[in-house]
Amino acid sequence: MIKSYQEKNNFTYDWIIRTRVDGYWSDPLGPENFIPGKYLVPPGSSYGGLNDRFGVGDYNTSVVALSRLSLIPQLNGSGLTQLNSEAAFKAQLTTQKVQFTTRRLPFCIVTDRKYDFPPARFGVPVASLSSPGPLSGAKCRPCRPVCTGSCVGPVMNGLYRSWSWTDWANNTLELCDAHSDWEKGWEELFDEVAGKKLASARKKVWALNMDRCV
Known part of the structure; x- marks a missing residue:
């Protein structure tokens, strides 16, 4: 999907960020987290592999990191089976010889x-x-x-x-x-921590009903 989008629009991504919609960021992602030739993930929550709740890398490392499904046959052929998500993620990077590093990041799920x-x-x-x-x-x-x-x-x-x-x-x-x-x-606790902008967004979402959301 990434490759076809690049070809269609005649450009190439320098960096690709993988994140989650249920993540809460308390600070921006700093430029020190963009490391050429290495895929960066958070430490901890590794479940026997690598934390897969966020990742950032240049185009080449990201292509491997984001090939979660297409690399399964290759992992299976290497005898790497019955892995959880985190272990499979680490295996796909190591088998493809992609270097990775960890750095503490300001977000939670x-x-x-x-x-x-x-x-x-x-x-x-x-x-x-x-x-x-x-x-x-x-x-x-x-x-x-x-x-x-x-x-x-x-x-x-x-x-x-x-x-x-x-x-x-x-x-x-x-x-x-x-x-x-x-x-x-909890609403007041969230608003106090998140600040006025996100508190306002929470209130707008809270005021929606099913008819307006679907």
Whole structure:
């Protein structure tokens, strides 16, 4: 799709960014994250492979990184089978000899799923949207954090580092108790953290009904 669009419009992308619609960015993506010849992903949330919640690279590295389906037969032929998304992502880069690097990034994945707190060894920590960050794609929600400061270290050290762990150094992470629905008053919490522009957008979306959305 990318190749055909370039050919149709007679140009070539210098860089391609892969992101998600459920991501919340607390700061812009800086120019230091564009590294020629390397594909950049966030650290943590690796689930036995590489964090696949965001990626940026030049055209050549991105072509490989975005070939999630077309490279499956080649992975299978190499004996790399029954991989989860993150492990398959790492395998497709390594088998195609694409260099990758990690860098902490200022975004999280907003989720309404419920997770036990405190998380078990293979559990999922849920960050408060108000965390100083960078959160590097960790799951998050608007909440009044129940675990901050010295509380965070023991919880995160109990997680398996190659699974759902995320960086928490320098008090960058505050944790929610996400075992139930979003708490009452989450709208005000979101608006306070996100600022006037996103708060206004949230209110506009909240005012829509099904007839206007479909």
